[in-house]
Structure formats: C-alpha cells, structure tokens
Amino acid sequence: MSYFDTVSLAPADPILSLTEAFKADKNPEKINLSVGVFVDQSGVTPILETVKEAERRILEASTSKSYLPMTGTPAYASLTQKLCFGEEIAESLQGKVTSLQTPGGTGALRVAADFIAKNTSAQTIWLSNPTWANHKGIFGAPGLKLGTYDYFDSANLSLDYDAFLKSLESIPAGDVVVLHGCCHNPTGVDLTPEQWEDVAKIAAAKKWIPLVDFAYQGFGDGIVEDAAAARIVAKAGLPAFVCQSFSKNLGLYQDRVGALHVITDDASNLANVVSQLKISVRVNYSNPPAHGGAIVTTILSDEKLTEQWHAELKAMRDRIASVRTQFVDALKAAGVEKDFTFLTQQKGMFSFTGLGKEQATALREEHSVYIVDSGRINVAGITDSNIDRVVAAIKAVL
Known part of the structure; x- marks a missing residue:
C-alpha cells in the first residue's frame, strides 16, 4: 500500500x-x-515599452539579489498607496495604513484571508454572486465561512442594485465583504461613484469591513476613475483591506506583483496589525519576489x-x-x-x-x-x- x-x-x-x-x-x-x-x-x-525600459534600468543598477524585507520596500509601499488612493488621501492615511508587496493580487488576497481568520472576529466572508472562481478557494483555505450577497441580475444581464443594497444591509457587524473595485470579474458590471458612496455609508452603519479586490485599475474608465471604490472607502475612515494587482495594467502576469493595503480606524492598532501580517507572510512565502516590484517602483517614480x-x-x-x-x-x-x-x-x-x-x-x-x-x-x-x-x-x- x-x-x-x-x-x-x-x-x-x-x-x-x-x-x-x-x-x-x-x-x-x-x-x-x-x-x-x-x-x-x-x-x-x-x-509594455515602459516595462522594457524599467528592466533595462534595473539591470544596469542592480548590485545584489538579496532578500527583500517581509513587507517589501518602503518606496514600493508609498508609490502603490498613491496610485491606489491618490496623493491627498494617501497622505491623510499615514499612521493608519500599512502596505505589503505581495506575489500578485492573489498573494495579497491570501495574506488578507490568513490575517482575517487568525486575528479578527469575522464569522463570514461575503462574496458577490457571481464572483471570481478563485475567491472561494482563497478565503476558504484558512477555514473562513463563505456567504454570498446579491449582485447580478442574470435575467437582464445587469446590476441588481436594489437586491445588492438589501444584501449589504443584512450583513452582520465584524464580517468582511469582498468588493470588486472595478471591471467586475466575471460580469463586467460596475458600480458608479455615487453607488460606491452608498456602499461606504452602509458599511459604516452596519460595521462590516470592506475588502476591495482591485485587480484592473485603468482597464475600465481610467486610473483615477477606476479607483473610486478604494478612495471612497478610505476617505470614509473605514477599516478596510485593498488588494492591488499589476498583472493586467502593467502586463506583469508572470512577475507576480501586487500589494495589500490595510487601513486601520485607530492608529494605535497599526503596529499590532503589521506584526501579525508579517507572521502571515513569513509562514507563507517569507518575503516577496523583487523583480516585479522593482519594475513598478521604477515606472511610478519617474514622471516621464x-x-x-x-x-x-x-x-x-x-x-x-x-x-x-x-x-x-x-x-x-x-x-x-x-x-x-x-x-x-x-x-x-x-x-x-x-x-x-x-x-x-x-x-x-x-x-x-x-x-x-x-x-x-x-x-x-x-x-x-x-x-x-x-x-x-x-x-x-x-
């Protein structure tokens, strides 16, 4: 046997x-x-030609292949925060936000899932119906209970907004709601900025936690326009998770580069949050791959x-x-x-x-x-x- x-x-x-x-x-x-x-x-x-140019610069400047810190580089954290939230909101979040460089958006989601399972009171992770197929596996892996909220009207192939809001109103305090920041996968049906304002108000009133899966910034209406969900949630002062990916918008599919932004509603909790996120990283992949993050940093730090x-x-x-x-x-x-x-x-x-x-x-x-x-x-x-x-x-x- x-x-x-x-x-x-x-x-x-x-x-x-x-x-x-x-x-x-x-x-x-x-x-x-x-x-x-x-x-x-x-x-x-x-x-992309910008990626090729960034790689040329990285090759010329590289002197070591040593490990990165568990959370990635400070420059990467700062630049991706500004891209995600805009400079003004990113500045206002200082002391309340931490950002990790991760192996793709999937890596960001998995670190978030592990952190939520081990460190929060969340009873259920709520996913849109339908959602990206891998969401169920990622959030189910650390033992989190999964629920679904209404989103898509399959008969009319459009957003069922009334049912969507009704679902959000019924989600218990402390639970986590996974929201597609833009270019909803798989339906392609998105919320307007005004509708995102409604979502933020419900989250604040019901005290559930938004997790914005932000994989397609720039593929919908534009870099700024597509960031409405992340920026409205952050501006509302809500505790939140944002999982960012550069696979699509920079074509870095095989380089596996993403970011996890965790916003706390009390600055006094940030150090504890960072310490637990580091443990999740350490037992998962120890530290992030460097090359993709270096590409992102090189491009976002150069105006041209x-x-x-x-x-x-x-x-x-x-x-x-x-x-x-x-x-x-x-x-x-x-x-x-x-x-x-x-x-x-x-x-x-x-x-x-x-x-x-x-x-x-x-x-x-x-x-x-x-x-x-x-x-x-x-x-x-x-x-x-x-x-x-x-x-x-x-x-x-x-």
Missing part, C-alpha cells in the same frame, strides 16, 4: 483547466476566450515613464472598448437574434454573455472556442482575425 493511496484526485480549476484543454486541442483555428490575459490585435500578450505607461494603458483600454462595439455589431450583422448591446455597457476584459453551460460546452467541443461554463468571456481575446469565427460559433450554438 502506497503512502499516498489516501490522496484523492482534486477537481480541476474551472478556468486554468480550460487553458490546458485549449493547448491540447489540435484545431489550428482554436480560440481561447477563457484565460484572463490581455492580447493585442495580433493575439499576443505584449510586454509614468506618463508613457498611462498612454500604453489607455491604448489597451481603448482596444477593449473598441472590441466590444465591433463584437456587438458583428453579431447583429450575422443575423443573431439575441440582443448583445449590453456588452458595450460592461467594463474591463470580462463579460457575461448570457450563454449557458450547454452552449459553452458546445462552443468548445464543436467549434474549438473556449469560454468558461458560466458564459464569461475575455473580450480582449477577440481579434480581427478570429471575430468572424467567434460570431459564427455563437450563432450556431444559439
């Missing part, structure tokens, strides 16, 4: 397993609309590079918006009876198409077009060279 005979086969990841199936597909015209990466018009995930990055980010954002319009027009021109104009109102890379699991399966098995069973697609995966095939396949399964 083998020592590992008691190990059962784990269920496949609902998104990453599709990437494996896509790679194994022999169809030369296969299309992957499931994985969450930006691609340009040629279907390539580009390295920052300006150039803003332009590159706008080009990515404009491409996504353009694809949405082209896609809707192409579906209509192909004679698809279903009205897909809602896609132009959604933001970011992802959208709910309204397609069901049976149709998603048919797209994969009969047309080699890979989408998630929920009907979520990565709009950025559509290019001039594959849009006709995508449209034809959707028309066929409908």
Whole structure:
C-alpha cells in the first residue's frame, strides 16, 4: 500500500483547466476566450515599452539579489498607496495604513484571508454572486465561512442594485465583504461613484469591513476613475483591506506583483496589525519576489515613464472598448437574434454573455472556442482575425 493511496484526485480549476484543454486541442483555428490575459490585435500578450525600459534600468543598477524585507520596500509601499488612493488621501492615511508587496493580487488576497481568520472576529466572508472562481478557494483555505450577497441580475444581464443594497444591509457587524473595485470579474458590471458612496455609508452603519479586490485599475474608465471604490472607502475612515494587482495594467502576469493595503480606524492598532501580517507572510512565502516590484517602483517614480505607461494603458483600454462595439455589431450583422448591446455597457476584459453551460460546452467541443461554463468571456481575446469565427460559433450554438 502506497503512502499516498489516501490522496484523492482534486477537481480541476474551472478556468486554468480550460487553458490546458485549449493547448491540447489540435484545431489550428482554436480560440481561447477563457484565460484572463490581455492580447493585442495580433493575439499576443505584449510586454509594455515602459516595462522594457524599467528592466533595462534595473539591470544596469542592480548590485545584489538579496532578500527583500517581509513587507517589501518602503518606496514600493508609498508609490502603490498613491496610485491606489491618490496623493491627498494617501497622505491623510499615514499612521493608519500599512502596505505589503505581495506575489500578485492573489498573494495579497491570501495574506488578507490568513490575517482575517487568525486575528479578527469575522464569522463570514461575503462574496458577490457571481464572483471570481478563485475567491472561494482563497478565503476558504484558512477555514473562513463563505456567504454570498446579491449582485447580478442574470435575467437582464445587469446590476441588481436594489437586491445588492438589501444584501449589504443584512450583513452582520465584524464580517468582511469582498468588493470588486472595478471591471467586475466575471460580469463586467460596475458600480458608479455615487453607488460606491452608498456602499461606504452602509458599511459604516452596519460595521462590516470592506475588502476591495482591485485587480484592473485603468482597464475600465481610467486610473483615477477606476479607483473610486478604494478612495471612497478610505476617505470614509473605514477599516478596510485593498488588494492591488499589476498583472493586467502593467502586463506583469508572470512577475507576480501586487500589494495589500490595510487601513486601520485607530492608529494605535497599526503596529499590532503589521506584526501579525508579517507572521502571515513569513509562514507563507517569507518575503516577496523583487523583480516585479522593482519594475513598478521604477515606472511610478519617474514622471516621464509614468506618463508613457498611462498612454500604453489607455491604448489597451481603448482596444477593449473598441472590441466590444465591433463584437456587438458583428453579431447583429450575422443575423443573431439575441440582443448583445449590453456588452458595450460592461467594463474591463470580462463579460457575461448570457450563454449557458450547454452552449459553452458546445462552443468548445464543436467549434474549438473556449469560454468558461458560466458564459464569461475575455473580450480582449477577440481579434480581427478570429471575430468572424467567434460570431459564427455563437450563432450556431444559439
């Protein structure tokens, strides 16, 4: 009998397993609309010119590969705070906020989950219905109880705002509510700044804790506009967690660079919070990888590079918006009876198409077009060279 005979086969990841199936597909015209990466018009995930320049500077200036501190560098913390909250709010938070450099946004979420489980009175972590598939695994791993709040109206493919507010009103004090800062994954349906103000008021009144998952800054309406959730929550004086990622907006997917910002409502608690966060880091990955953080620091500390990055980010954002319009027009021109104009109102890379699991399966098995069973697609995966095939396949399964 083998020592590992008691190990059962784990269920496949609902998104990453599709990437494996896509790679194994022999169809030369296969299309992957499931994985969450930006691609340009040629279907390539580009390295930004600002990133290349930052890496050149880092290579020339590097003198050591020694460990970083557990929380990362002070420069990284300061610059990412300013990007996330804006300079004025970031300044007002000094003494009440701590920021950790983490291995991607996922690393930030996991450190937050461990900290919440071990150090707070939270009974339940509340996730939007639907939410990013990995949220359940991340927050469930340290033993936290999971709940869901109403968010998406699947019949009308839009925000169910009344049900959403009603759900938030019912969440107990001390619990943590995971909010998508912008470009909601998987629906692409976002809140307005005015609606975020409502959320902050409810959080303050009901005394539950916001955790803003902020993975797509700049992919929705702009760097400042997309930061409304984080900035409104911070300005309201609420204790909060913000998990920031640079995978998408700087194209640093494989460099795994993110940040966890923890805002306390009492400066006297900050030192204790930092000490416990360090323990979570130490037993997890000990200290963050340096290279991605150095890229972010180099770009954000140089005015010209920052300006150039803003332009590159706008080009990515404009491409996504353009694809949405082209896609809707192409579906209509192909004679698809279903009205897909809602896609132009959604933001970011992802959208709910309204397609069901049976149709998603048919797209994969009969047309080699890979989408998630929920009907979520990565709009950025559509290019001039594959849009006709995508449209034809959707028309066929409908």
